[in-house]
Amino acid sequence: MRILSIRARLTLWYSSLLALTLLLLGGVCYGLLSYSLARDVDASLNSVARALEERSHGRGSFPPSEVDEVFRRFFGFSPWERYFGMFDPGGRMDSGSGKLRLSPKARKNAAEGRFTFETIEGIAEYPVRILTRPVIRGGRLVNLIQVGMSLQNTESTKRTFLFTLAAVFPVALLLAGGGGWLLARRALSPVDRMAEAARKISVENLAERLSDPGKGDELSRLARTLNEMLDRLENSFHQVRRFSADASHELQTPLTILKGEMEVALRMERSPEEYRRILESGLEEIDRISRLVDGLLLLARSEARALKMDLQPVDLLHLVQEVHGHYKEPANSRNVTLALGPLSPLSAQGDKGHLRRALVNLVDNAIKYTPDGGRVTLSLEQRDGRACLIVEDTGIGIPEEEQSRIFERFYRSQAALSMGEGGHGLGLCIARSIVETHGGRIEIDSAPGRGSTFALLLPLVTLPSRAWSAGDCF
Secondary structure, three states, rough: OOOOOHHHHHHHHHHHHHHHHHHHHHHHHHHHHHHHHHHHHHHHHHHHHHHHHHHOOOOOOOOHHHHHHHHHHHHHHOOOOOEEEEEOOOOOOEEEEOOOOOOHOOOHHHHHHOOEEEEOOOOOOOOEEEEEEEEOOOOOEEEEEEEEEEHHHHHHHHHHHHHHHHHHHHHHHHHHHHHHHHHHHHHHHHHHHHHHHHHHHOOOHHHOOOOOOOOOOHHHHHHHHHHHHHHHHHHHHHHHHHHHOOOOOOOHHHHHHHHHHHHHHHHHOOOOHHHHHHHHHHHHHHHHHHHHHHHHHHHHHHHHHOOOOOEOOOOOEHHHHHHHHHHHHHHHOOOOEEEEEEOOOEEEEHHHHHHHHHHHHHHHHHHHHHOOOOOOEEEEEOOOEEEEEEEOOOOOOOOOOOOOOOOOOOOHHHHHHHHOOOOOHHHHHHHHHHHHOOOOOEEEEEEEOOOOEHHHHEEEEEOOOOOOHHHHOO
């Protein structure tokens, strides 16, 4: 089954709605016309009967010319099929058309002093509208006047009206349908242009954008929305390309080293110590590759919102103490003091392993980029209703223009590169992804030569209080 285009469907709906409207309007107009004609006929018959009543004065009959005159006076013409009858109180006709008869209803109403309107069929080709009007004088019924006329003119008028509607309806519908088609075509032409422009956009020309009609209507909003989507797609493609290039570069170095050492080892017989050294070097490169791949997988899962989280209340005080104890010796080996600052017993809802990794990445970076004799301080406090893990160092610092980029994948500042420290540039990116997955954020305060302060703000959770002392910090 072929699906109709939007233009055809709009035209069809518009035409259907118009047809329904015309039918309803025609029905209402026909009803009003019928009501108006019937009321006019009844009013004219009542006027004729009243005029004849005023002229009767006890007369039992009227000459046809006089009756014609009265009909012509109120109808503007003398109907071809007009009817008149004069009856005595007993219901016997004194004069008039022999076709007229008093119905039981008319006789009963006349006895009560009320007049009666009736539509009678069978007298003539068309129905006849009859009025029976009692003539009462001195409080008693003297005569009954009955006047009537054929409804041929009324029926003819209604038929003419219906024929006119039947002739106008398809013409109006055809014109409206054609106009609707042209309007829909004109209204949807920008959509066709946008579709054609979007069809030409590919990976090679993602910078192309759709033209905005600039009228501020729905089509303009659609164009802006599609352009915003193209912006996001272009950024995503750039990120994927940069990620692929950076990942390939980062993987190429350890793989090249590993391959070179293996090739050198195979060229000639070597001592067990030399083989051991080559294997240990190879394991170091494999560990480096493994950490890189692990970090990339974590970032991919985080961006896809598929990062597995074992959410439990995490004692952040214990976490800080654990990281401090683990990195105290590595810091001392680099002549860097790893100290504890003010600590508050706070907890957060999260995955302890991931939170530990985020904190470890910050501490590792702080130690790595702090010169000899420097200091790294870990603190835990409550800030703005959140738990705040603080890693403060006296390292090289980060220029303000680079602070917005240090959380990007594989990005390393110029100062960090100049120090010749190893790394992939994923630590801060991973830390931010983990913290944001927990509903938190990372804040940075840094300047070259002044060091850096990283603050991890996490949602608080209340845990049963436990006894602790200053000795817990050491």
